[in-house]
Amino acid sequence: xxxxxxxxxxxxxxxxxxxxxxxxxxxxxxxxxxxxxxxxxxxxxxxxxxxxxxxxxxxxxxxxxxxxxxxxxxxxxxxxxxxxxxxxxxxxxxxxxxxxxxxxxxxxxxxxxxxxxxxxxxxxxxxxxxxxxxxxxxxxxxxxxxxxxxxxxxxxxxxxxxxxxxxxxxxxxxxxxxxxxxxxxxxxxxxxxxxxxxxxxxxxxxxxxxxxxx
Amino acid sequence: xxxxxxxxxxxxxxxxxxxxxxxxxxxxxxxxxxxxxxxxxxxxxxxxxxxxxxxxxxxxxxxxxxxxxxxxxxxxxxxxxxxxxxxxxxxxxxxxxxxxxxxxxxxxxxxxxxxxxxxxxxxxxxxxxxxxxxxxxxxxxxxxxxxxxxxxxxxxxxxxxxxxxxxxxxxxxxxxxxxxxxxxxxxxxxxxxxxxxxxxxxxxxxxxxxxxxx
Numbered sequence: 407x408x409x410x411x412x413x414x415x416x417x418x419x420x421x422x423x424x425x426x427x428x429x430x431x432x433x434x435x436x437x438x439x440x441x442x443x444x445x446x447x448x449x450x451x452x453x454x455x456x457x458x459x460x461x462x463x464x465x466x467x468x469x470x471x472x473x474x475x476x477x478x479x480x481x482x483x484x485x486x487x488x489x490x491x492x493x494x495x496x497x498x499x500x501x502x503x504x505x506x507x508x509x510x511x512x513x514x515x516x517x518x519x520x521x522x523x524x525x526x527x528x529x530x531x532x533x534x535x536x537x538x539x540x541x542x543x544x545x546x547x548x549x550x551x552x553x554x555x556x557x558x559x560x561x562x563x564x565x566x567x568x569x570x571x572x573x574x575x576x577x578x579x580x581x582x583x584x585x586x587x588x589x590x591x592x593x594x595x596x597x598x599x600x601x602x603x604x605x606x607x608x609x610x611x612x613x614x615x616x617x618x619x620x
Numbered sequence: 621x622x623x624x625x626x627x628x629x630x631x632x633x634x635x636x637x638x639x640x641x642x643x644x645x646x647x648x649x650x651x652x653x654x655x656x657x658x659x660x661x662x663x664x665x666x667x668x669x670x671x672x673x674x675x676x677x678x679x680x681x682x683x684x685x686x687x688x689x690x691x692x693x694x695x696x697x698x699x700x701x702x703x704x705x706x707x708x709x710x711x712x713x714x715x716x717x718x719x720x721x722x723x724x725x726x727x728x729x730x731x732x733x734x735x736x737x738x739x740x741x742x743x744x745x746x747x748x749x750x751x752x753x754x755x756x757x758x759x760x761x762x763x764x765x766x767x768x769x770x771x772x773x774x775x776x777x778x779x780x781x782x783x784x785x786x787x788x789x790x791x792x793x794x795x796x797x798x799x800x801x802x803x804x805x806x807x808x809x810x811x812x813x814x815x816x817x818x819x820x821x822x823x824x825x826x827x828x829x830x831x832x833x834x
Contacts, residue, residue, distance in 0.1 A: 415824070418823075418824055418827050418828075419820060419824065421823070421827075422817075422819070422820040422823040422824065423804075423820070425823070426802070426804065426819075427804075447804065447806075448804070484827070485823045485826055485827050486823075486826040486827055486829070486830035487822075487823055487826050489830075491826055491829070499721075500717060500718040500721040500722075501718045501721075501722070503714060503718070504714040504715045504717070504718035505818075506714075507713075507714040507715075508714075508715070508818060510802055510818055510819045510822075511818075511822070513819075514819050514822055514823060514826075515826070516822055516826075557829045558822070558825050558826070558829060581828075581829045582825035582826075582828055582829040583825075584818075584821050584822065584825060588640070588724055590637075590640070590661065590662070592661075598824075598825055598828035598829065600821045600824055600825055602816055602818070602821060603636075604719075604722060604724055604725075604798075604816070605636065605640075605724045605727075605728050606633060606636040606637070607798050607814045607816060608701075608724075608725070608728055608730055608772070608798065609632075609635070609636040609639070609699045609700075609701055609728060610629070610632055610633065610636065610812075610814055611772050611796035611797075611798060611812055611814050612699055612700040612701050612705055612728075612729070612730075612772070612796075613632050613635075613698070613699050613700055614795075614796055614812035615700070615705070615771045615772060615795045615796040615812065616700035616703075
């Protein structure tokens with residue numbers, strides 16, 4: 407089994423996509439799946455599927471394939487989404503509120519334990535939803551991270567303050583940031599950053615749409 | 621100059637990132653930039669920067685570098701964001717409302733011309749913001765696409781209906797979809813899909829955070 411840092415990032419990304427497929431198969435009551443079927447819908451070869459799982463040990467049996475419930479659990483275990491991960495949100499604007507309402511978090515083992523903002527009009531407000539949170543000032547972040555053992559933070563603040571808030575998150579002990587602000591973060595410390603940049607996505611589409619002619 | 625379909629997708633993605641940097645340089649009043657400076661902050665080599673621009677013709681001068689305002693305009697021209705692109709939003713839930721409020725669209729030449737939803741409680745409601753839109757039923761999509769020459773659609777509907785709505789978008793003439801629903805779309809027709817999958821991002825972070833130990 408390879409050390410985590412030896413596994414290529416694209417392989418990890420594909421594990422997420424395999425998991426999505428496995429969950430769909432499981433929902434449909436399917437018991438076994440081949441590398442070929444698993445890769446097919448993602449446009450990935452069966453050899454690639456076997457190689458990706460190969461980083462994490464021995465899976466499946468020749469001629470039989472993978473058992474769907476077992477493989478689902480093992481992939482969740484590899485990704486770490488079989489455990490609860492405490493998440494904090496910084497920035498309770500429109501996007502922040504959308505993130506609070508997003509049901510996919512809980513389904514993947516992510517529990518939002520606090521929402522922080524520096525707008526006096528937002529601090530103390532209860533968020534909507536089944537598990538309401540009271541918005542706290544950003545200055546509380548270190549104590550929130552400590553008391554809830556938070557590892558991952560969602561950054562949904564305006565671009566001009568994103569860099570400073572992100573560094574504060576890292577200094578408070580956060581180890582992974584999902585960044586929604588349209589800036590490139592440069593952070594000191596041991597932290598993984600994943601950025602959701604809508605502008606980049608839109609530019610890709612603009613290019614492809616105009617490249618398609620007509 | 622390479623045909624658009626010969627340019628690798630990662631090169632297009634880097635063009636977006638170069639553009640972000642160029643805009644920052646321009647904002648700071650800088651007049652020229654070298655391949656090296658442009659690549660440096662993105663962790664890209666100067667040779668890669670030159671190769672990426674090389675797909676689109678001759679840029680810059682040896683020893684002088686690139687003129688920032690000129691290069692900015694040319695990259696916008698390549699990506700197609702120098703022109704106005706009409707965009708339609710389908711799904712006016714929490715995420716849809718966040719997208720309506722997102723200022724990055726207009727800045728990149730994307731104009732939201734319509735917001736559609738099938739919830740009778742939402743149809744007819746005016747969206748907030750400086751250019752309010754009245755939410756229309758999804759059935760109006762073909763006429764909206766025709767009357768505004770819409771090329772790109774934002775898909776922010778719940779997962780169970782995403783596939784069906786996306787195909788309706790394509791059938792109505794939409795050529796690029798930015799998909800926020802956590803499903804893999806399989807569409808008939810000439811369409812580019814870019815997916816923003818929060819679950820995948822979170823799983824990547826979960827893996828990296830748990831792989832970092834502690």
